[in-house]
Amino acid sequence: MAGIKDATAVVGIGQTPFAKQLPESEKALACRAILAALDDAGIAPAEVDALASYTMEETDEVEVAKAVGLGDLSFFSKVGFGGGGSCATVAHLAGAIASGQATVGVAWRSRKRGSGPRPWKNTDVQLPTPAQWTRPFGLLRPADEIGMLARRYMHEYGATRDHLFNVALACRNRANQNPAAIMYERPLTREMYMTSRWISEPLCLFDNCLETDGALACVIVSAERARDCRRRPVYVHSAAQGLPAQHHGMVNYWNDDPLTGPAWSAARHLWKHADFTPEDVDVAQIYDAFTPLIPLSLEGYGFCGRGEGAAFTEGGALEIGGLLPINTGGGGLSEAYVHGFNLINEGVKQLRGTSTAQVPGAATCLVTAGEGVPTSALLLRA
Amino acid sequence: MKTYTNEALLSPVLDDDGAPFWQYAAQGELRIQACSDCGELRFPPRPCCPHCHSFESEWRKMSGRGRVWSYVIPHPPLLPAYAEQAPYNAIVVELAEAPRIRLVGNLVSGPEAPLNSVLPERLRIGARVQVAFTEVNGMSVPRWVLERA
Numbered sequence A: 001m002a003g004i005k006d007a008t009a010v011v012g013i014g015q016t017p018f019a020k021q022l023p024e025s026e027k028a029l030a031c032r033a034i035l036a037a038l039d040d041a042g043i044a045p046a047e048v049d050a051l052a053s054y055t056m057e058e059t060d061e062v063e064v065a066k067a068v069g070l071g072d073l074s075f076f077s078k079v080g081f082g083g084g085g086s087c088a089t090v091a092h093l094a095g096a097i098a099s100g101q102a103t104v105g106v107a108w109r110s111r112k113r114g115s116g117p118r119p120w121k122n123t124d125v126q127l128p129t130p131a132q133w134t135r136p137f138g139l140l141r142p143a144d145e146i147g148m149l150a151r152r153y154m155h156e157y158g159a160t161r162d163h164l165f166n167v168a169l170a171c172r173n174r175a176n177q178n179p180a181a182i183m184y185e186r187p188l189t190r191e192m193y194m195t196s197r198w199i200s201e202p203l204c205l206f207d208n209c210l211e212t213d214g215a216l217a218c219v220i221v222s223a224e225r226a227r228d229c230r231r232r233p234v235y236v237h238s239a240a241q242g243l244p245a246q247h248h249g250m251v252n253y254w255n256d257d258p259l260t261g262p263a264w265s266a267a268r269h270l271w272k273h274a275d276f277t278p279e280d281v282d283v284a285q286i287y288d289a290f291t292p293l294i295p296l297s298l299e300g301y302g303f304c305g306r307g308e309g310a311a312f313t314e315g316g317a318l319e320i321g322g323l324l325p326i327n328t329g330g331g332g333l334s335e336a337y338v339h340g341f342n343l344i345n346e347g348v349k350q351l352r353g354t355s356t357a358q359v360p361g362a363a364t365c366l367v368t369a370g371e372g373v374p375t376s377a378l379l380l381r382a
Numbered sequence B: 001m002k003t004y005t006n007e008a009l010l011s012p013v014l015d016d017d018g019a020p021f022w023q024y025a026a027q028g029e030l031r032i033q034a035c036s037d038c039g040e041l042r043f044p045p046r047p048c049c050p051h052c053h054s055f056e057s058e059w060r061k062m063s064g065r066g067r068v069w070s071y072v073i074p075h076p077p078l079l080p081a082y083a084e085q086a087p088y089n090a091i092v093v094e095l096a097e098a099p100r101i102r103l104v105g106n107l108v109s110g111p112e113a114p115l116n117s118v119l120p121e122r123l124r125i126g127a128r129v130q131v132a133f134t135e136v137n138g139m140s141v142p143r144w145v146l147e148r149a
């Protein structure tokens, strides 16, 4: 079986500015990010024949294609479950291109989450199953749902707020190196973290991602075509989605082991098809809507054992020069929260050697989508 | 003293699978869906049994006793009716006779008491609790009180 290993590469990335509020529409931002990514790749919009995005993306394929002047599309795909779909957009395009269904794919996400509505405030659409079992009791927001798992995790494995602070700090330190990051000029201290307001105990303000307006896109072509592109190709080495048996989304309270989330099933497939192991990963971009997702993902993707994810963050392990530098653009916690698409583009920057917090000689990168919902992940290599 | 407004809290939106739970709740009973063929309990309710694929189910009466599996203390921003009572608690209870069956709820000082009626310091994982039903917008919903020693 040929598979998709190294058969495709990311050859272009693009992004808009990130801000709490941008004047342009989501549609305009999507077009800007897509055109920037195609320009970066040196590929004309008319050559694009495949698109992939999230089901939550509000600008549809027809709008994108007619606005930026794409060619005839032969493949288009949307992935569900919010931030869990980020890496799957690239995975779907890689599969389509490797199997000959398309030649030039663009994945994107445009979102005005900074100035737009908070999804949990919509009381109409979220009350049927499973919300009838959770929301009437005041478990209203993703922060409450993940906070519940975080409290149990802390109880079972002795994780502390200092461990969660390690995550927030590593992301903030990288954002402080990244002029495009929302938190570029705003350092974080332990004192600020420990005295900040609660959102849902045990999670405080700094355990929660940003609320951002912005858009990003990337361009995927075959490995052969990639060699002729303007930038150094970043190969899609392995890709996986994960929806474990008896999983319940962010309210994963109803199975034998609620703390074993989708990361574990995505990881099994991801590593099965890879030529390297977690020990060989030079840098990781791990979905960080909430700080506890990092220890849970470190365990799921095999960087440490069950219950060891919190301890893994000690001693500067997540910082540049540490055991596993993460979220080197600042992540969702401190660069921008655009459903994890900035993590994909930052992975590409690392393997091009152009990150603002470059890991010297980085040749392999893990990128993950949202843990705690049906998820996806990519292994990229230079 | 301002009284809290239970009426503005969200009500469960029923679907075919979950409706019997709320009908039994209206009678003051905590019942969980069980497969009529293999006997396995399942929650949340669903049309068929993931173990044996039978579409036949019954609703088995529980003792209403359980333990706190985890909890959070939400603070604003929240929907107005919840912000009014914040910080309050939301808990997950594992049922005494079926620890893998867990229910989200609230620990309160009595069935009619507000969501913030138990001090956050009194919450702890493993605490023994007992179900007690209260009425919200004409629907009977479970609350949880600490089991007396």
Ligand SMILES: [Zn+2]
Binding pocket: B035, B036, B037, B038, B039, B040, B049, B050, B051, B052, B053, B054
């Ligand atoms: Zn059965």
